[in-house]
Amino acid sequence: MKVSDNLIRLSKSCIGEAEKNAVLKVLDEEYLGMGLQVQEFENALSNFFGKPAICVVNGTAALQLAVQACGIKAGDEVLVPSLTYVSSFQAISATGATPVACDVNGFSLTMDLKDAESRMTRRTRAIMPVHYSGGVGDLQEVYEFAKKHSLRVIEDAAHAFGTSYNGSRVGHMGDICCFSFDGIKNITSGEGGCIVTDDETILQGVKDARLLGVEKDTEKRYTGQRSWEFNVSNQGWRYHMSNIMAAIGIEQLKRFDEFAFKRQKYAKLYDQLFEDSLRIKPLNNDYNLIVPHIYVVRIKDLKDRKVLQETLLNEWNIQTGIHYQPNHWLSLYNKPDLKGFPVTDEIFPQMLTLPLHPDLNTLDIEYIAQVLMKIISNDERL
Ligand SMILES: *Cc1c(COP(=O)(O)O)cnc(C)c1O
Numbered sequence: 001m002k003v004s005d006n007l008i009r010l011s012k013s014c015i016g017e018a019e020k021n022a023v024l025k026v027l028d029e030e031y032l033g034m035g036l037q038v039q040e041f042e043n044a045l046s047n048f049f050g051k052p053a054i055c056v057v058n059g060t061a062a063l064q065l066a067v068q069a070c071g072i073k074a075g076d077e078v079l080v081p082s083l084t085y086v087s088s089f090q091a092i093s094a095t096g097a098t099p100v101a102c103d104v105n106g107f108s109l110t111m112d113l114k115d116a117e118s119r120m121t122r123r124t125r126a127i128m129p130v131h132y133s134g135g136v137g138d139l140q141e142v143y144e145f146a147k148k149h150s151l152r153v154i155e156d157a158a159h160a161f162g163t164s165y166n167g168s169r170v171g172h173m174g175d176i177c178c179f180s181f182d183g184i185k186n187i188t189s190g191e192g193g194c195i196v197t198d199d200e201t202i203l204q205g206v207k208d209a210r211l212l213g214v215e216k217d218t219e220k221r222y223t224g225q226r227s228w229e230f231n232v233s234n235q236g237w238r239y240h241m242s243n244i245m246a247a248i249g250i251e252q253l254k255r256f257d258e259f260a261f262k263r264q265k266y267a268k269l270y271d272q273l274f275e276d277s278l279r280i281k282p283l284n285n286d287y288n289l290i291v292p293h294i295y296v297v298r299i300k301d302l303k304d305r306k307v308l309q310e311t312l313l314n315e316w317n318i319q320t321g322i323h324y325q326p327n328h329w330l331s332l333y334n335k336p337d338l339k340g341f342p343v344t345d346e347i348f349p350q351m352l353t354l355p356l357h358p359d360l361n362t363l364d365i366e367y368i369a370q371v372l373m374k375i376i377s378n379d380e381r382l
Contacts, residue, residue: 008368011184011294014259014358015248022247029243034211037246039222044253046105046376047127049171049196054206055249056243059158059193059212061093062141063241066176066195067126069205070152072097076125078154081324083344084130089327091141092128100124101328104342106289109296110137113145119339126152131160131170134186134292134324135285140159151347154178158193162260171196181249184357186263187256189249192241199312205234210237257369258379260291262358266365268293270354273369278375294323295356299376302350307381309352316371321353348362 001121024036045053056062070283074076078345083100098278103115109132123326129142137156146153153301157163157179160170162373170289171177181192211217213236217227241249252259264287265338272303274280279300285292302308303321312318326344327333376382 008318008355008360008364009357010321010353010355012357012359013183013188014255016128016251016255018251018254020247020250023045023244023318026243028248033179033242034218034240035224035243036222037243037250038241041091041241041246041253042194043199044250045194045196048253049169049177051172051196051198052203053171053196054192054203054210055192055194055246056141056206056210056239057190057191057241057245058184059086059178059183059191060091061192061237061239062178062180062195062328063088063156064126064155065206065209065237066098066178066197066202067092067095067128068209068235069202070126070154070176071271072125072152075123077121078126078128079111079116079119079124079151080128080156080327081130081344082134082328082341083109083132083348084156084327085158085250085323085324086327086330087158088128088130089330089333093332097125098123099128099327099333101326101333101338101341102134105137106343106347107130107312108135108137109283109347110135111142113141117145117149120149124151125147126154128154128156130156131158131163132282133285133294133296134159134163135283136160136163136165136170139170139174146175150175158185160291161293162256162291164194175199176202181245181252184293186250186259186291187252189241189245189252192245193247207235210239212238216347226348233367262360263292263356264288264290265355265361266362267295269362270295270369272295272324274373275367277373277376279371292356295320295354296323298347298350299352300350302352302382304381305349305352307379308375311353311375311379312371316375318368318371321354323353
C-alpha cells in the first residue's frame with residue numbers, strides 16, 4: 001500500500017539516517033546473525049533499565065520464553081487481562097499453559113485484581129499484567145497480590161517502554177518484564193523484544209531457549225565462537241535477535257528522549273483539547289511519568305464506531321485504531337462456562353485510538369481533536 005501524502009497515520013516507525021547507516025554497516029561486515037551488535041544493544045538496554053536485558057526476535061517471543069523459563073507448562077494457568085493484544089494470550093498458550101482472561105479496571109484499563117482473584121484455581125502459577133497504553137495501573141498492588149498467592153509476575157510492558165513508576169523505569173523493579181520493539185512501539189529494532197530480570201535462572205533459561213536450547217550458545221557467540229559440540233536439555237526455539245535488528249535498536253535507544261518527549265507532549269495536548277468535551281473521555285494517565293504507546297479515548301454513548309472510523313478516514317484523512325478486541329471473544333480462548341467481563345464488554349465498543357507517533361506535530365493533534373469533536377456532535381449516526 002502506498003501511503004498517501006496527506007494521510008495522518010495512526011502509528012509509524014520513525015527512522016533517520018543513523019538507523020540506515022547502522023544497518024548498512026552491518027551489511028558491509030557481512031555478519032548478519034546474532035553477534036556483537038546484539039550484545040551491544042543488550043548492554044545498552046541493561047544500562048537503561050539498571051538490570052540485565054536479553055534480546056529476542058519479538059515481544060511475543062519474549063513473553064513466551066519468560067513464561068517457559070518460569071517452568072510454567074500444560075495444566076498451569078496464567079491470569080491475564082482480556083483487553084490486550086492476542087500476543088499476550090498466544091505467548092501463554094504456546095507453552096501449553098492456559099491463559100485465564102480477566103476483566104479490567106474501568107479507569108486505568110489494567111487488570112482488575114478482584115476479578116482476577118475470583119478466577120484463581122489450584123493451577124494458577126503466574127499473573128501477566130498488561131501496561132495498557134503505557135500506564136501500569138497499581139503495579140504495587142499486583143506485586144502484593146502475587147506475593148500473597150505465590151505467583152510469578154511476567155509484565156507485558158510492550159506499551160510501556162520508558163514509563164516511570166515509583167521513581168524508576170518500568171522493568172527496573174519487579175520480577176520479569178517483557179518489552180516489544182516492533183515497528184510502531186516506543187522504540188523499534190524492526191521487529192524485536194527483550195526480557196528484563198535479575199533472576200539468574202530465568203536469564204540462563206531464556207538465553208538458551210532463544211537458541212534452540214543449545215546450552216551456553218549465547219556466551220560462545222559473544223566471543224566470536226560457535227558451539228560445535230553441545231548439549232540440549234530443554235525445548236528451545238529459534239528466537240534470537242539479529243545484528244541487523246540490533247543495529248536499528250541501538251540507534252533508536254539513543255533517540256529515546258526525543259521520542260518520549262514528543263509522545264508525552266502530544267498526549268498532554270490531546271488531553272487538554274478534550275478537557276471540556278462532554279462525550280470524549282481520555283484515559284486517566286499522567287504523561288509526566290507515562291510514555292504512551294497509544295492514545296485512547298472513550299466516546300460516551302457512541303452508536304456506531306465503524307461509521308466514525310470510516311468518516312474520519314474517508315472524509316478527513318485520519319487513520320484510527322481499536323485496541324483491542326477482547327480475547328475472550330476469540331474461539332480459541334472462549335469457554336462456555338467463563339464468568340462475565342462486564343467492564344471490558346461495556347467499554348470496548350466506545351474505545352477509539354487516535355494517531356500518536358513522533359513524526360506528528362501540534363497542528364496535526366489540534367486538527368484531529370477538532371475534527372473528532374465536530375463530527376461527534378454533528379453526525380446523527382454517531
Ligand atoms: C506489541 C505487543 C506485544 C508483542 O509484541 P510483538 O513484538 O509484536 O510480538 C505484546 N503485547 C502487547 C500488548 C503489544 O502491544
